[in-house]
Amino acid sequence: MRVFVLDAKKRSLDPCHPARARQLLKSGRAVTYRYYPFTIILKDRLVENSVTHPHRVKIDPGAKVTGLALVRDDISKVVWAAELEHRGEIIHQRMLERASLRRSRRSRKTRYRKPRFDNRRKPEGWLPPSLESRVANIITWVKRLVRWCPVSAISLELVKFDTQKLQNPEISGVEYQQGTLFGYEIREYLLKKWSRRCAYCGREDVPLEVEHIIPKSRGGTDRVSNLTLACHECNQRKGNMTAAEFGYPHIQAQAEQPLKDAAAVNSTRWAIFEQLKRFNLPVEVGTGGITKYNRVRLGLPKTHWIDAACVGESTPKELFVKCSSVLVIKATGHGRRQRCRTDRYGFPAAHAPRRKKYMGFQTGDLVRAVVPKGKCVGVHVGRIAIRCRPSFKLNGFDVHPKYLKILQRSDGYEYEIHSVSSPGLKAGAPDAI
Template sequence: MFVLAKGGEPLMPCHPARARELLRSGRAALARRAPFTIRLRDRTREGSTVTGVHVRLDPGSKATGIAVTDELHRIGPEGRTSVARRGLITIELRHRGQQIHNGMLRRAGYRRRRRSSNLRYRAPRSDNRRRPPGWLPPSTQHRVDSTMSLVTKLCRYAPVVEIHVEQVAFDTTALARAGQSGVRENLGPTLAGFEIREFLLAKWNRSCAYCDASAVPLNMEHVRPRSLGGSDRISNLVLACVPCNQAKGTQRVEEFLADRPARLKAVVAQLGRPLRDVAAMNATQHLLVETLATLGVPVHTWSGGRTYWNRAVMGLPKSHTVDALSVGFLAHERGDELVRAPAQILVVTSTGRGAYARTTPDRFGFPRLRRPRAKILNGYATGDLVRAVVPRGAWVGTWLGRIAVRTSGQHRLTTLTCRFDVSYRNLTLLQRADGYSYGFAPEIRLSAIQGDAYSGVTRRGGGCRNVRKPDA
């Protein structure tokens, strides 16, 4: 849990049990519910020991893993100093880039339809609008803005001294050149082996391109065989299971899939389809680092290969939060390791702050309903965290959740297990909406690693649950 000093300065995070003890004894007060933060009543920054924490980021297209860690320096029996990296708080930030992209396409479709229906005589608009330097599409810019917003909050609630960011895992320019004559040999075995294979695993969803077999050994297979003039370009490579690879042999893909035209069409379409997630990350990687540098905290960048190596040596599975814990330098030869991670991860989902549209369109793009201009109704806004005390009816009891406001005063309350309407008179505001929803997901722990009594981190299990704790 995040801890603030009496004057509001960030202190070292504490264990949830310690936070509950401080709240029960009256030595601390609740400062924020999500993320959960307490403020001490009897301690200042000068009277506390603050060693500082590191924020580690694993940027992704759909979600970004964030880990708040500290480091313990230990002296071994031979006098060598090793580092034990502890995960204090792990966060999975879920972006809404695809939602923004779909909304932009929908709006463009509405405008195009209205123009073609009513203004057929109007000439097309000149494409002379200039974009400022560094412009990115809204769906891509959102990934940078949401990550920056959350890291700024972490710097406000925790004593951050360093920020570590993983660079993009795939260099699409180098991958495109990997099959050219005389280039592949100069790139070395790392790109030719690991990065190309990982790129194909991501592009073909870790399954065979010809039969969709998964959880089996997969080989890199040439769609057009090299014996018939096929190249080693990434656009000529697919993943195939051993039986399909042997059955295809030196045949053309058109001959091998002649009896399955639907599969042939899908394979050819996937070959020419770019990996959109990789393209989005390549467009934002440098802007994200430059934006984080404005916080005044040293920012260090690391390769995806380093993250993969740390995770593989520790024997940890892949997930956003595990990758975030593995970002940065660890000298495994001297005994450095990841020793602990929280039992739960904080899931932060970007929800936005509402729409600009003042009408609800029909399927043709014409206004159907008029939306209220005011976003705050009866003192509440959509996304506020509230406590509802229902005195009678089917939903009698005390509930905690987020609301969607309505002009009638019967706001829609969403909790962990249900959704129902409740009057604004029965609500108590706990926290204003900030454009994000907060929940928790459990972490499954591994057994001891390398013979020590340390618990590792595994893939998250179970579903996400909202921040809700019924009082009754």
């Protein structure tokens, strides 16, 4: 991957080869600006005295991982690539836990926050927090790339999943238009589907209850494919288990594959597109079919960052791809707002301090520790977890803050560089530019 370069006024120049960056740093002409992604500042260079070339940011949005690629248009070369891991599922789980905690405290008449009336209108374009975080992560990194590199255009895969086709690929005609529950109430549909008997013990002529094959507390949904019928005894014995854990794997096999990921991509695609237009740059959109066609035509393997490099009709006939490593970016957030930690029964167990910094350090800061003595003697680099006392966690051991030096402040993301097997360098590709 290339190294991002800024001029003396922190304006973007063309990325350079890592070997060239080492020369500039060794000679004193440049200093380190960021470690992830690695960025340097030239002390003796300005944009007015430099030649820059157009680059294109290419995005392949995903529900869990988004591919990012930076392509230099004039030579059709991928100069930087990354995979951005979202935390939408974690946010969703924490909101479920918070709602469950509040419900339990309300039912016990203990101290609680009163429920709000459901009479508020949601603004146009509203997204739940778990989806909003995905959009915010992508826009944040596009902003950073535009700031660190001379970007002249953006390409986005504007994909749409047909969830009904994903469930039943053979559906067509009138059945496709009508949908699964046409002419049925949900309970009547389930009675017909499960032959009016308990799906687990097979009993008939008993009161049947609508039951989730994968419980909602375990990530199950209210989709009709995740519902079945069970007698009261089986429903109580099953409790919080899935059908497979309850001893009926064939019942769980009837539950279709979850469509949460497809729904997340469908819900966020236009929000990403509308926010990308605010950069005042040309925004090209492409379909998933075009991405796959370009990747197959170029003979490249399927990964998130390679899919991003193949997005849109702007993908050239020959794309020079030579990346020995890819930056993996994991969204971690900026900590919790919750001050009172509770036990599993909802009673206060601990109180977190309001301040997030101690002695100038914050959890998530990238630091270098030079420990002169003790069992952890040596030089260590990593991210710290602070405590409100001079004893921080670094790479699994305790270290005093006086031995630490900050390399990069916490910005809500964790970084790893993963080595990849290069998909191959096309004939005639420039080796170092």
